[in-house]
Amino acid sequence: MVHTYELTTLDKAQRGRLLRRAEVAIDDLLDYIRPVVHDVRDRGDAALIDYMERFDHVHLTADQFRVSHEEIARAHDLLDKDVYQAIKHAIKNVRTFHERQMPHEQWFTEVAPGVMAGEKITPISSVGLYVPRGKGSFPSVVYMLATPASIAGVPRIVICTPPAPNGEVDPATLVAADLCGVHEVYRVAGAQAIAALAYGTETIARVHKVTGPGSPYVSAAKRLLYGTLDVGLPAGPSEAAILADESADPELVVRDLMVEAEHGPDSSSILVTNSRALLDAVKDLLPARIASLPEPRQTFCRTGFEGEKGTGGLILAPNLSEAIAFVNEYAPEHLLVHMREPFAVLPELRNAGEILLGSRTSGPLANYSLGINAILPTGGFAHTFSCTSVFDFLKRTSLGYVTAEGYGPLSDSTRILADFEGFPSHARAVTDRPEARF
Numbered sequence: 001m002v003h004t005y006e007l008t009t010l011d012k013a014q015r016g017r018l019l020r021r022a023e024v025a026i027d028d029l030l031d032y033i034r035p036v037v038h039d040v041r042d043r044g045d046a047a048l049i050d051y052m053e054r055f056d057h058v059h060l061t062a063d064q065f066r067v068s069h070e071e072i073a074r075a076h077d078l079l080d081k082d083v084y085q086a087i088k089h090a091i092k093n094v095r096t097f098h099e100r101q102m103p104h105e106q107w108f109t110e111v112a113p114g115v116m117a118g119e120k121i122t123p124i125s126s127v128g129l130y131v132p133r134g135k136g137s138f139p140s141v142v143y144m145l146a147t148p149a150s151i152a153g154v155p156r157i158v159i160c161t162p163p164a165p166n167g168e169v170d171p172a173t174l175v176a177a178d179l180c181g182v183h184e185v186y187r188v189a190g191a192q193a194i195a196a197l198a199y200g201t202e203t204i205a206r207v208h209k210v211t212g213p214g215s216p217y218v219s220a221a222k223r224l225l226y227g228t229l230d231v232g233l234p235a236g237p238s239e240a241a242i243l244a245d246e247s248a249d250p251e252l253v254v255r256d257l258m259v260e261a262e263h264g265p266d267s268s269s270i271l272v273t274n275s276r277a278l279l280d281a282v283k284d285l286l287p288a289r290i291a292s293l294p295e296p297r298q299t300f301c302r303t304g305f306e307g308e309k310g311t312g313g314l315i316l317a318p319n320l321s322e323a324i325a326f327v328n329e330y331a332p333e334h335l336l337v338h339m340r341e342p343f344a345v346l347p348e349l350r351n352a353g354e355i356l357l358g359s360r361t362s363g364p365l366a367n368y369s370l371g372i373n374a375i376l377p378t379g380g381f382a383h384t385f386s387c388t389s390v391f392d393f394l395k396r397t398s399l400g401y402v403t404a405e406g407y408g409p410l411s412d413s414t415r416i417l418a419d420f421e422g423f424p425s426h427a428r429a430v431t432d433r434p435e436a437r438f
Contacts (some may be wrong), residue, residue, distance in 0.1 A: 004074030029220035037195040044201035051192040067185040075171035090369035097371035114406025116225035118399040126156040128197035139176035146180035146316040152393035162189030188432040191221035238263040241332035248338035250281035268311040
């Protein structure tokens with residue numbers, strides 16, 4: 001039976017469960033991951049070799065970590081031509097969108113006569129992008145991360161990705177990396193890859209930031225290394241919310257509900273509507289659509305929508321205002337708006353990694369080729385985190401300049417405040433500095 005809820009009768013435990021989604025017990029993994037991270041820090045390449053064999057069953061030597069130019073060239077020949085063209089098409093759209101995000105390199109404003117304040121924008125000097133593999137191939141993760149990093153002008157872009165048991169790296173990943181201008185690709189996986197990027201080894205130089213989705217072990221390593229390097233936005237299990245009114249097509253709603261649900265048993269996909277007729281129609285259609293899926297996707301969806309620990313389902317709100325309020329509280333990774341006038345409610349939608357307006361704007365379009373970024377905050381972190389963009393690969397430095405005209409009034413206020421807060425050296429630094437010298 002598909003999980004069905006009414007907002008007006010949700011008890012505290014049910015509401016909390018929906019809002020928490022399928023929490024990954026990262027804290028339980030920290031003690032397991034800590035010695036791995038510290039071992040890579042202390043032993044470098046030797047530790048990477050040991051853990052790649054232990055965890056990934058791949059035997060590598062240090063000189064095999066980095067993917068060669070010849071292997072990248074061979075990947076272009078191996079990749080299906082239709083897939084190659086689809087990747088190029090997607091990269092073009094993603095690049096066009098992210099180029100529009102780039103801010104001015106430098107700006108000033110006169111906050112008072114003779115007092116100039118501004119910012120200088122520069123790229124982060126090095127970033128590591130983690131690209132998972134599992135049982136699939138995810139070139140979309142490559143270009144969603146590497147394209148904004150390249151546009152931002154990051155001088156050194158590094159990818160770590162798991163190899164196959166024979167040591168080969170997925171050709172689609174290599175082609176996407178090459179098309180996006182990635183500088184280095186390493187066949188290193190899991191928590192040990194994050195540790196290598198954080199501390200550096202004899203073969204892999206450290207970076208200043210790591211971002212990209214990964215397994216719970218990768219997430220645990222990031223949490224453990226927070227403070228050693230910037231670990232980017234929190235990207236956990238996939239999730240989506242569909243906000244719909246009575247005008248929505250139940251068949252299209254069902255299709256979109258299943259998009260995120262088929263990612264895995266810990267994914268969350270919910271419908272929030274003020275229309276009982278729509279909810280009942282979706283509830284009737286969903287089981288047959290799930291049954292039509294191949295395994296393991298069928299089990300993933302069944303677990304999410306029907307399982308005891310599943311966090312997907314259908315939610316009936318008493319009115320549109322309360323439906324919107326719940327969606328804002330949920331703060332989904334993906335928010336799809338199936339409404340007669342989707343732009344009319346856009347001003348009220350505040351918390352989401354992305355908002356897809358109208359029934360034609362299905363999630364897969366945004367995931368792959370619409371142009372907006374598909375690496376988004378999950379687990380309610382859309383309350384405070386933004387979608388991945390060029391800003392994840394840029395930093396701002398404040399600028400200040402004071403003329404002789406501006407110095408007098410500014411120094412008087414500064415001296416008064418410094419004395420008030422008890423910092424005599426601060427006060428003397430402005431009172432003992434003759435204005436004439438400026």
